[in-house]
Amino acid sequence: MSTYYHRAVQDIRDNGFLSSVTIITIALSILIVSAFALFFTNANNVMNYWEKGVKIMAYLKPGTSQKNLHDIKRNIQEIYGVQDVNFISKEEAFKKLKKQMKRQSSILMNLNENPLPDAFEIRMTTSSQRSEKVEEIATKIESMPLIEDIEYGQKWLEQFTNIFDLFRLAGYTIGGIFFIATVFIMANTIRLAIYMRREEIEIMRLVGASEKFIKGPFYIESIIQGTLGGMGGIVALFITFKLISSTVENSFKYELLDIKFLSPEFYCGIILCSIFVGWLGCYISLKQFLKT
Amino acid sequence: MVDGKDKSSIIQMFHVHKYYGSKKALVDITLNVSKNEFIFISGPSGAGKSTLLRLLYLGEPVSEGQILVDGMNLSRISGKKIHFLRRKFGIIFQDYKLIPTKTVFDNVALVLEASGKKRKFIEKKVRSVLRTVGIEQKINALPPSLSGGEQQRAAVARAVVGIPRIILADEPTGSLDSDSADIILNLLKNFHAHGGTVIVATHDKELIRKAGGRILHLKQGYLHFPG
Ligand SMILES: Nc1ncnc2c1ncn2[C@@H]1O[C@H](COP(=O)(O)OP(=O)(O)O)[C@@H](O)[C@H]1O
Numbered sequence: 001m002s003t004y005y006h007r008a009v010q011d012i013r014d015n016g017f018l019s020s021v022t023i024i025t026i027a028l029s030i031l032i033v034s035a036f037a038l039f040f041t042n043a044n045n046v047m048n049y050w051e052k053g054v055k056i057m058a059y060l061k062p063g064t065s066q067k068n069l070h071d072i073k074r075n076i077q078e079i080y081g082v083q084d085v086n087f088i089s090k091e092e093a094f095k096k097l098k099k100q101m102k103r104q105s106s107i108l109m110n111l112n113e114n115p116l117p118d119a120f121e122i123r124m125t126t127s128s129q130r131s132e133k134v135e136e137i138a139t140k141i142e143s144m145p146l147i148e149d150i151e152y153g154q155k156w157l158e159q160f161t162n163i164f165d166l167f168r169l170a171g172y173t174i175g176g177i178f179f180i181a182t183v184f185i186m187a188n189t190i191r192l193a194i195y196m197r198r199e200e201i202e203i204m205r206l207v208g209a210s211e212k213f214i215k216g217p218f219y220i221e222s223i224i225q226g227t228l229g230g231m232g233g234i235v236a237l238f239i240t241f242k243l244i245s246s247t248v249e250n251s252f253k254y255e256l257l258d259i260k261f262l263s264p265e266f267y268c269g270i271i272l273c274s275i276f277v278g279w280l281g282c283y284i285s286l287k288q289f290l291k292t
Numbered sequence: 293m294v295d296g297k298d299k300s301s302i303i304q305m306f307h308v309h310k311y312y313g314s315k316k317a318l319v320d321i322t323l324n325v326s327k328n329e330f331i332f333i334s335g336p337s338g339a340g341k342s343t344l345l346r347l348l349y350l351g352e353p354v355s356e357g358q359i360l361v362d363g364m365n366l367s368r369i370s371g372k373k374i375h376f377l378r379r380k381f382g383i384i385f386q387d388y389k390l391i392p393t394k395t396v397f398d399n400v401a402l403v404l405e406a407s408g409k410k411r412k413f414i415e416k417k418v419r420s421v422l423r424t425v426g427i428e429q430k431i432n433a434l435p436p437s438l439s440g441g442e443q444q445r446a447a448v449a450r451a452v453v454g455i456p457r458i459i460l461a462d463e464p465t466g467s468l469d470s471d472s473a474d475i476i477l478n479l480l481k482n483f484h485a486h487g488g489t490v491i492v493a494t495h496d497k498e499l500i501r502k503a504g505g506r507i508l509h510l511k512q513g514y515l516h517f518p519g
Pocket residue numbers: 312315316317335336337338339340341342343344
């Protein structure tokens with residue numbers, strides 16, 4: 001095994017150019033596939049965040065009394081599908097607004113009076129976070145006395161989910177295509193390597209080398225190339241990600257988006273995939289070319 | 293003796309034919325080679341000498357007939373087992389067949405690596421064999437940078453390093469000056485003196501005269517036993 005490894009490393013060195021081309025090709029494919037994966041996991045996170053954030057804001061008429069507040073809260077809580085109801089006083093809302101607007105808060109300072117109403121923030125149970133359900137609940141709340149206005153934004157979200165599903169499907173397809181393409185590229189590279197070394201392989205056979213002895217280094221070579229290519233692709237993605245996310249974070253001051261890199265499990269999985277691609281490409285071309 | 297039980301015989305060919313399309317390269321060859329024989333296969337160019345050697349190490353299959361080598365029936369050897377047959381031979385090819393991108397050391401070491409020998413042993417053994425054939429100073433050279441005689445000696449070193457049962461040599465002195473040819477002949481004789489079996493295909497009458505040994509004559513694919 002160690003002599004196989006030794007020979008594989010020497011072969012990679014001897015065929016430096018071809019090896020680099022192979023590794024770069026794998027790295028680029030991995031970069032493209034994992035960039036898709038990165039985009040979709042983040043988009044997914046944002047979607048989940050928004051879905052969790054499906055809520056109805058019910059604004060109260062000014063001057064609603066404490067006692068009425070309690071009654072309204074109880075009434076809302078009794079509606080089927082409502083998970084919890086949170087009172088947000090106009091003072092609280094004002095403070096939050098000021099915090100969100102940091103630099104421009106001087107505008108608010110100049111106001112003599114808090115223009116915001118008291119409100120209830122209503123969250124739905126998971127099973128009720130669908131547009132008909134939300135609409136139904138919203139209508140019920142709107143018809144209650146002392147409610148001035150309600151606000152919810154489920155409709156466009158639902159449409160967005162459909163589009164997103166479509167994107168996700170496209171992402172899987174493209175990922176699959178790149179996977180297959182990489183296997184073929186790998187197979188072809190190995191085939192080229194075998195072709196360039198057909199004389200050497202023939203000589204090895206003539207002096208009594210077993211098939212295992214001949215094929216072993218090719219497998220190790222492909223696995224090394226798969227590993228390096230996979231890691232190269234992930235590192236390239238990480239650098240790109242850092243560059244982009246720092247610019248994005250600079251332009252979104254209020255942390256509306258929380259973009260994350262792929263989880264360690266995920267990118268280790270991608271590297272494993274890349275190793276598998278190396279192995280598979282090697283297997284295919286050896287199967288074709290080294291028939292006895 | 294056609295039953296293959298003769299303990300002293302190492303190669304047996306029974307009614308072997310080899311055709312290339314309609315071309316008959318070898319016709320009805322029956323031959324017995326004993327252990328520790330030194331045999332010359334002579335004959336003009338195109339007589340079938342190289343073809344006969346190729347059949348022995350399964351470079352190609354026979355068209356008809358049977359061959360036994362050291363107890364192995366060649367028609368029963370699958371592609372996965374063929375290296376066991378090849379390890380019985382040390383082959384000196386007419387065109388040397390050295391790997392041009394590997395050093396002399398690596399070319400010779402390949403035989404021992406392929407049979408799973410330890411790194412340390414390989415290092416020592418290859419050095420000593422290269423010293424015997426007299427090209428120790430070329431140990432790290434690539435074959436294309438060597439002279440014809442040096443390449444031939446590297447090829448001999450590779451053929452003997454694994455201590456095979458049989459050496460097959462195809463025109464081993466073909467393009468060499470007579471000094472280099474003598475060195476090669478002495479190396480083969482040395483291998484023979486240590487109990488090895490040697491089969492040399494050559495049209496070099498001078499070599500046969502110098503060496504002595506059993507002579508088989510091939511002509512247009514037919515084997516003639518002299519006398
Ligand atoms: N691979 C081959 N395909 C077709 N004909 C061949 C092949 N190898 C050898 N021959 C023919 O078989 C005959 C014997 O060739 P060979 O064994 O090389 O002769 P020698 O080594 O005695 O010069 C020649 O006529 C040659 O043309």
